Amino acid sequence: MTAGLRFGIAGLNRGSHFLRSLNSWDDTRLAAVCDPDFARTEQLRDELGDARVCESYEEMLECGIDAVIVATPIHLHAPQSAEALRRGIHVFSEVSAATSLEQCRALVAAARASSAKYMMGENCCYMKSFALVKSMADAGLFGEVYYAEAEYVHEVRPFPGAAKWRDRWLFGRRGATYITHPLGTVLNWLDDRVVSVNCVGTGPHIDPSRGNDDSSVMLCLTSRGALVKIRHDEMSPRPSTLNYAALQGTNGAYEALRHDDDTHRVCLDEPGTDPKHRKWRPLWDFEADYLPGYWQGASEDDVHGGSDGLTLRAFVDCVLNDTPSPIDVYRALDFTAPGLMSEVSIEQAGAQVAVPDFRLM
Ligand SMILES: NC(=O)c1ccc[n+]([C@@H]2O[C@H](COP(=O)([O-])OP(=O)(O)OC[C@H]3O[C@@H](n4cnc5c(N)ncnc54)[C@H](O)[C@@H]3O)[C@@H](O)[C@H]2O)c1
Structure with missing residues (x-):
């Protein structure tokens, strides 16, 4: 398929759990991935299809994706989410949202200034x-x-x-x-x-x-x-x-x-x-x-x-229907x-x- 919300995934350990959903829905498409551990992309070659394998997170954000799944080590969630929001790219971030109060504040500022949606994927x-x-x-x-x-x-x-x-x-x-x-x-x-x-x-x-x-x-x-x-x-x-x-x-x-x-x-x-x-x-x-x-x-x-598929589905629906994020930046920080x-x-x-x-x- 060629249509649908174009996703990028950063971090292909936890991030790989979402491949099945993205590859099975009609309104989503895996467009790009990035992980500095290239062995991961090799291991997942069949499931990645024709997704572009990027050298860096920044390259992935530049390659025309609509939404990103941030599934990198925990201290990167907030800065990588903020970077995507600044470019108008919708964010589905893994837990936790941030590792310091400073990161919390920067994330809120980026979410407020962006027209893109942010959701923390608290699957429980x-x-x-x-x-x-x-x-x-x-x-x-x-x-x-x-x-x-x-x-x-x-x-x-x-x-x-x-x-x-x-x-x-x-x-x-x-x-x-x-x-x-x-x-x-x-x-x-x-x-x-x-x-x-x-x-x-x-x-x-x-x-x-x-x-x-x-x-x-x-x-x-x-x-x-x-x-x-x-x-x-x-x-x-x-x-x-x-x-x-x-x-x-x-x-x-x-x-x-x-x-x-x-x-x-x-x-x-x-x-x-x-x-x-x-x-x-x-x-x-x-x-x-x-x-x-x-x-x-x-x-x-x-x-x-x-629960993983349903959590991601809630994110996709809020983006496609332009409805409030079920776990927006404030709720993510409440958690x-x-x-x-x-x-x-x-x-x-x-x-x-x-x-x-x-x-x-
Ligand atoms: N919601 C859940 O049930 C659940 C379950 C497991 C993990 N997690 C969350 O997911 C996150 C990742 O967990 P994990 O177990 O996959 O960790 P991990 O350390 O096993 O894997 C992280 C991956 O991210 C890659 N990475 C590192 N820097 C990167 C960068 N700048 N850009 C792109 N990729 C980069 C690493 O090479 C690695 O493959 C954690 O923060 C964790 O909180 C959530």
Whole structure:
């Protein structure tokens, strides 16, 4: 095909997860890629089709693309996104949006000055179970949600072959340094933002030479007075719980599965229930009535339970239909900035630290 939104992809490890979607949709086309590791482009030769292989990011931005997927190491997301926005190129950025407050400010300035769309691809918001819970929360089934918790517990400490960006930007840095997955999930449910964080950690036990805590816990207060607890741990020897999250409202609760043999559960305060005999129900009892339309007919049979394709689809639709970005620059920083401020809090023994609202910048 020759028509469609012309995409470039920067960074072909994580970036390669989007090839299947781009190559299968009628209204998108992979036009160019860039990765300084040319072995990656060789490995992906069949899937890249006739896409132009560029020597640099700048060359890719100059070759006539409409949109770019920024899937490079984490510290490049904000500057590369800003560079594309300045040229009027729509941006789908990987998480996190930025690695410093200075980067946050530069990204906001670029997004404000651009007519192009920016979306941070926080795919956990699009996971089937979490999307269903969001729709139930929006419908008021849980009442007023006043507590939520979620985790990113993923043993990826510097093993041979581990992604280098983690080594530089996560290990050795104290705080909840990679938390858009759990925090984005719960802020999406709450439709709220974090105003302050307190962060404390365990200290380093697994690898004291690195200095980062094995586990960090960030407590967040939101603008509407909800409490959110986020645990971040990329060190501890145990199976991952990437997708654990839970909420509590005035009318009920949800708990995600923690283990593969577990199930997602909901408890609602239904009329006539004796509080002494409350029971959990399977989340999937609510699927027929509350699953968002974009999940109808979608498949969970892909990386990250099918959420990657749906997240990118939401971006493509907002560009083609000229509708607001589902996770625009401000929302992206709502998901990102609390983690940056947790680094300040943990160095001050868990002191409460305010989180800036970049809408007011
Ligand atoms: N949303 C998700 O579920 C998810 C999953 C994995 C990774 N990520 C994010 O994606 C990003 C990349 O992760 P990864 O695991 O692929 O990392 P990685 O380090 O394995 O790969 C990054 C790739 O980017 C390339 N690169 C480096 N500099 C570049 C440049 N200037 N221009 C173009 N390419 C460049 C590298 O050669 C490498 O191939 C991370 O920041 C991570 O946060 C998100």
